[in-house]
Amino acid sequence: MSDPPIAKWLRSEHEQVNVLADRLRACTAVIPRTSLAPWIAEIRGHFEHFRAHMIRHIALEEDKGYLSEVMVRRPTLAGRVERLAHEHRELIKLIDGLHRALSDLGDGDRLLAYDCSRRIDDLLGFVDHHESEENDLVEFVFTMDLGTSE
Numbered sequence: 001m002s003d004p005p006i007a008k009w010l011r012s013e014h015e016q017v018n019v020l021a022d023r024l025r026a027c028t029a030v031i032p033r034t035s036l037a038p039w040i041a042e043i044r045g046h047f048e049h050f051r052a053h054m055i056r057h058i059a060l061e062e063d064k065g066y067l068s069e070v071m072v073r074r075p076t077l078a079g080r081v082e083r084l085a086h087e088h089r090e091l092i093k094l095i096d097g098l099h100r101a102l103s104d105l106g107d108g109d110r111l112l113a114y115d116c117s118r119r120i121d122d123l124l125g126f127v128d129h130h131e132s133e134e135n136d137l138v139e140f141v142f143t144m145d146l147g148t149s150e
Contacts, residue, residue, distance in 0.1 A: 010065070020053055023046045031117055058091065067081055070137060084133060
């Protein structure tokens with residue numbers, strides 16, 4: 001049995017998020033002891049790419065993605081779908097807050113750089129967990145044959 005198109009699309013999107021997240025993780029792994037400016041420029045660039053992709057990714061999931069189709073196929077999963085949709089809004093708030101913090105970060109802001117690094121790592125953990133939940137839901141809804149009564 002092959003994967004339905006929506007599962008393939010979601011998997012592809014999640015793989016792209018993972019690539020972008022890995023770039024950010026590499027940046028947050030080592031914060032230089034001197035001259036933060038190059039590190040700040042690098043992390044801002046990677047974060048902006050991640051941010052743009054996540055905003056588009058979330059919008060597509062909600063507009064043409066799996067959420068509405070899950071509701072059509074399994075209305076009893078409405079609570080789970082609503083929780084994931086709510087998490088989308090929370091993720092966007094976290095992403096926007098980090099965007100502002102990174103924009104304000106200066107070359108001498110060592111503690112703020114560590115704070116941004118920690119917050120990015122936390123965000124990426126939240127995204128990983130969220131995407132795992134989405135994958136589980138899509139796999140269940142689009143590949144599970146519950147049969148029919150005749």
